[in-house]
Amino acid sequence: MGSTDERVVAVIMVGGPTKGTRFRPLSLNIPKPLFPLAGQPMVHHPISACKKIPNLAQIFLIGFYDEREFALYVSSISNELRVPVRYLREDKPHGSAGGLYNFRDLIMEDSPSHIFLLNCDVCCSFPLPEMLESHRRYGGMGTILVIKVSAESANQFGELVADPATNELLHYTEKPETFVSDRINCGVYIFTPDIFTAIQGVSTQRKDRANLRRLSSFDALDSTTRNLPTDFVRLDQDILSPLAGKKQFYTYETMDFWEQIKTPGMSLKCSALYLAQFRFTSPNLLASGDGTKSAAISGDVYIHPSAKVHPTAKIGPNVSISANARIGAGARLISCIILDDVEIKENAVVIHAIVGWKSSIGRWSRVQASGDYNAKLGITILGEAVSVEDEVVVVNSIVLPNKTLNVSVQEEIIL
């Protein structure tokens, strides 16, 4: 079993600017991993979860963004957590496993016994200490976090089949056309250092095949990887699928919530999930008030200490208000994210929306949407510095930055 000398590191894949296009218009102003959910940057939630791992030595963030975008955040979170957090920039795509391999020297610096791999755009309870414990018992190369979903939605993800007694991974298929299983890959893993050997094995195999193709004209060799560079290794197709059923990988099932944060609409849903989690893990972060000395609060609400909220406003449920925002008298906010420096004037109403940095919402105006997180226009999004004039109604719309709305709009994308 684990000794107290065993160190653990965590690696969080944060992606890159070319990949975050679905997160526009919000990602026009900020890297997606730094967009706030429940008052904290998206990447903060997996990082906080890592803090619960015993003997955590380091946290690495791996992505394609410029280092400067993460420099401030990384230094402040290192201080706050008292654990070194480093941002490592990938120079070119290596695939989900190749990226890990690319930085193996740094990751193995402290000779950790275990390595966690997390995806930044996953929203869940991150049961990492429990995963570590289970992984030690199984004794395999890796343990994958899985969750049960509806059969209809399973084919959007990697589907897994596990042995019900031993939890061994028996079969893995990425986005299958026919139904394989309703257990899916959550994008959270724990490995032992022999994962690097496995990744290297894939690289080598591909190199050999490439050489073979050059020597002979045998085209029947694996055509799907023919065009991939030898150091591009995908965790799902290249490691998990081939090694399933060989007593190498195991599964750990979570019964809590799990979502992917791909669109702005989903970020609102995930913000609500994290706010609800705060009620159990850190209730001191949530706001309270009954409308006498401070604004009336309903349900889970986060208000940054520098934000000003008039006592006659009513906030919540599922509202997150960022730094320096000003909420005027008689305003009503329900299910929304209000970003930094926003001004919401008297008697305005915001329901199922994200209001971008420095925007201004006029008196008696109404910013609203149907609240369908999966619909393209189900959550109203206002980009940076959007001005909604007095009494204007904005429904089910997306407004790009720096626009002024002086007439009401419904179901439009305003460029």
Next chain:
Amino acid sequence: MLNFLKDFEAKLGIKITCSQETKPLGTAGPLALARDKLIDDSGEPFFVLNSDVISEYPLKEMIAFHKHHGGEASIMVAKVDEPSKYGVVVMEESTGEVEKFVEKPKLFVGNKINAGIYLLNPSVLDRIELRPTSIEKEVFPKIASEKKLYAMVLPGFWMDVGQPRDYITGLRLYLDSLRKKSPSKLATGSHIVGNVIVDETTKIGEGCLIGPDVAIGPGCVVESGVRLSCCTVMQGVRIKKHACISSTIIGWHSTVGQWARVENMTILGEDVHVCDEIYSNGGVVLPHKEIKSRIWKPEIVMCKLIKNPR
């Protein structure tokens, strides 16, 4: 309705008598039905007014006009931009003698339309049988052919307020006219914008912004932080805090909830209750209903709604 009329009898010091049709008699038939009540032996002409119009009612001027031309009947005509929507009166401009009526003409024949205000000699009643009869199609054309019908062009504003949208326009014109003729009847204050009339028994809270073109009836309560524009609020309505209402007619004893948004020709019948935070875009709501879910696009609400989120 009878109670309402009794109040008016007392207020105005005049006698109001009712004649009720048991079956529809058109636009002339009801006059024949009320014949006994209309004829006294004075031989003086009597006014016939349609109640779904609004104007400045220059009745004294109409009496003078009628006596001057000595004909059997006078009608008021209004000059409009789109005469084809109505019945056009073709008349001789200098004398006002009416040539003919053309109903909803396809080509332009004139821009004066029947404003629904008449001054008739008692002899006109002899021309009307007690059966469904149209005054515009049967009675007036006959009088016109005898060259005994004259038309006077209405000064000031006129509006057919049969449709809710036109009612709101009519209100605007009426308040405009009130501003010119008796501005003291209009409301004043830092919370008032444009022409607004508010019954003295109504209470308005702090931080409201009312107007332009708003009429609020008796016994209403407008709570704090409310925004009203281009709307009519009937007797006994309560509008709760922070609501925003425009281009709307709110029926008697209805309520509008906190932070509700009601606009774009929303019409609430009697005793309709819009819940807190609801958005209504052009909902037409029949009486005695509760609105618990949003109305995204104009529609008529008759039956129970399936519950939607706000």
